[in-house]
Amino acid sequence: MPMLAHDIITTKVTWDREISRLVFDRCTSCHRDGGSAFSLATYDEARPWAKAIKEETLERRMPPFGAVKGFSELRDDRALTQEQLEIISDWVEGGAPEGDPALLPKDVKLDPPRPRKPALGAELVVDGNKTLQQAATFAAIRPKTLAQGASIRVVAQRPDGMIVPLIWIYQYNPKFQQTYYFRQPLKFPAGTKIVTSSTSGSVALLAPAPGQKLKAGF
Amino acid sequence: MILPVAAQTPAQQKRLDVQYAEPPTPPGQGALDYVCPMDPDVRSDKPGKCPRCGMTLVLGIPDQSEFPLELTTTPADIRPGEKVHLKFALKDPKTGAIVKNFQVVHERLFHMFIVSSDLQYFLHEHPVMQPDGTFLIDQVFPKAGMYRVVSDVYPTSGSPQLIPKTVFVAANPNDPVPLEEAKLVPDMTLQHGENTDAQVVLDPVKPIAGTKTHVWFKFNTADGMEKYLGAWAHMVIVSDDSIDLIHEHPIIADGSDQMQFDIIFPRARMYRMWVQIQRKGIVNTVAVNIPVLTLEQAAGINIGQ
Numbered sequence: 001m002p003m004l005a006h007d008i009i010t011t012k013v014t015w016d017r018e019i020s021r022l023v024f025d026r027c028t029s030c031h032r033d034g035g036s037a038f039s040l041a042t043y044d045e046a047r048p049w050a051k052a053i054k055e056e057t058l059e060r061r062m063p064p065f066g067a068v069k070g071f072s073e074l075r076d077d078r079a080l081t082q083e084q085l086e087i088i089s090d091w092v093e094g095g096a097p098e099g100d101p102a103l104l105p106k107d108v109k110l111d112p113p114r115p116r117k118p119a120l121g122a123e124l125v126v127d128g129n130k131t132l133q134q135a136a137t138f139a140a141i142r143p144k145t146l147a148q149g150a151s152i153r154v155v156a157q158r159p160d161g162m163i164v165p166l167i168w169i170y171q172y173n174p175k176f177q178q179t180y181y182f183r184q185p186l187k188f189p190a191g192t193k194i195v196t197s198s199t200s201g202s203v204a205l206l207a208p209a210p211g212q213k214l215k216a217g218f
Numbered sequence: 219m220i221l222p223v224a225a226q227t228p229a230q231q232k233r234l235d236v237q238y239a240e241p242p243t244p245p246g247q248g249a250l251d252y253v254c255p256m257d258p259d260v261r262s263d264k265p266g267k268c269p270r271c272g273m274t275l276v277l278g279i280p281d282q283s284e285f286p287l288e289l290t291t292t293p294a295d296i297r298p299g300e301k302v303h304l305k306f307a308l309k310d311p312k313t314g315a316i317v318k319n320f321q322v323v324h325e326r327l328f329h330m331f332i333v334s335s336d337l338q339y340f341l342h343e344h345p346v347m348q349p350d351g352t353f354l355i356d357q358v359f360p361k362a363g364m365y366r367v368v369s370d371v372y373p374t375s376g377s378p379q380l381i382p383k384t385v386f387v388a389a390n391p392n393d394p395v396p397l398e399e400a401k402l403v404p405d406m407t408l409q410h411g412e413n414t415d416a417q418v419v420l421d422p423v424k425p426i427a428g429t430k431t432h433v434w435f436k437f438n439t440a441d442g443m444e445k446y447l448g449a450w451a452h453m454v455i456v457s458d459d460s461i462d463l464i465h466e467h468p469i470i471a472d473g474s475d476q477m478q479f480d481i482i483f484p485r486a487r488m489y490r491m492w493v494q495i496q497r498k499g500i501v502n503t504v505a506v507n508i509p510v511l512t513l514e515q516a517a518g519i520n521i522g523q
Binding site (some may be wrong): 011012013018021022025048054057058059068069070071073076081082083085086087090093094103118151153155157158159160161162163168170192195197202204205 | 259261262282284286294295297308357378379380384386390397424427428429459463464480485
């Protein structure tokens with residue numbers, strides 16, 4: 001019988017168990033037939049991309065959420081956790097096996113609806129540092145003029161000395177520019193200083209839309 | 219949440235076991251493996267404990283849902299050298315309710331790691347559970363700066379969570395906000411622990427981002443090694459920009475004078491690696507700084523040699 005060459009499988013992580021579930025949760029809203037990028041929805045489609053999937057996720061370029069986890073708390077955080085990164089790299093380094101198709105998840109939604117985001121109001125642009133002249137509430141933040149590849153941390157330093165993390169953008173990619181919504185709106189007294197770690201770009205803080213009821217959300 | 223295969227009654231589960239026992243299925247290939255919730259590459263066709271970390275294996279496919287964690291500090295403005303009360307509340311991702319049911323992981327319900335952003339300060343502690351499901355601990359941050367606070371918890375309704383948070387410590391309200399990154403220099407020299415010395419050995423000698431590195435720790439003592447919190451060692455790895463926060467256990471260890479970890483460093487930059495082991499009742503914490511290269515950099519080095 002002729003032998004076909006294949007990678008030696010050294011992992012127990014498989015596409016049909018763990019990886020497909022991760023991909024459907026974090027990748028196929030774009031990476032699907034009819035989506036904005038090539039499809040990763042099946043093993044046959046994803047397997048040739050295995051090395052690229054590992055590199056892009058470990059470098060945190062994909063999924064292109066762009067904000068570091070666990071700085072401020074953001075709604076609908078699409079970034080991968082460290083455990084998810086480890087599962088992906090274990091799978092790829094172990095030969096990216098398919099596993100048992102019977103274990104694929106049932107009733108998969110490749111592009112499930114995203115949680116609704118609150119409406120936004122006035123924008124405050126911060127270029128370097130800025131001190132709030134009056135009390136303000138912010139529901140969201142977004143990069144304004146930021147160079148491709150730039151990383152920036154933004155914090156609020158309240159007059160009492162408390163420092164509140166707002167956003168940590170890692171290696172900004174303007175192609176995936178987006179607005180980041182705080183899990184709950186943040187209120188700051190007058191005199192609060194907005195501080196950025198970089199002079200090479202600006203961010204915009206966004207107030208909730210007037211009359212918007214302030215609710216916490218994931 | 220463990221997906222429905224785990225929700226079987228014992229009788230159903232027995233039937234499934236029989237069903238999959240014939241024909242015999244090699245571990246790792248079968249449909250209904252027992253899997254370690256913390257080390258998903260550890261599988262067994264029988265129930266039991268993970269040989270690497272000691273956790274109870276679960277049947278089925280663990281759900282990787284993220285649980286939000288709220289960290290509040292009292293006072294809210296943290297000063298160096300002053301006691302601060304940390305309160306953690308893990309929230310159910312579907313209902314937002316505070317989670318009250320946890321699995322014990324390594325003999326504790328909650329492991330907390332704190333590292334300063336210059337990566338010179340490291341702490342492994344265990345906040346205490348309250349009747350309302352929150353966890354409390356008093357802490358003193360030694361100096362001004364940014365700290366990453368990493369919580370390692372296992373909600374019964376989910377999978378183990380390793381959740382980073384960030385707090386800032388400032389001496390005075392108007393001090394400049396410390397936003398520098400760590401400047402690590404490679405250091406893989408012999409490290410002196412509390413009652414043993416440790417030497418790190420790497421294969422490949424120059425680790426490459428995204429590929430497996432074998433990491434051995436060799437100790438100058440062969441006697442008196444004990445498990446610390448249910449494992450032969452706990453390892454925490456943090457990148458110099460404190461974005462990658464990794465918690466590992468040895469893949470091979472037996473209480474002798476050496477142990478092996480298999481690590482995939484995510485990116486080509488400096489990493490600091492802390493290892494905690496216990497000998498004769500005393501916990502040893504040692505740390506090394508490891509430079510990680512791109513494949514291209516590593517190839518250049520090999521050509522140059």
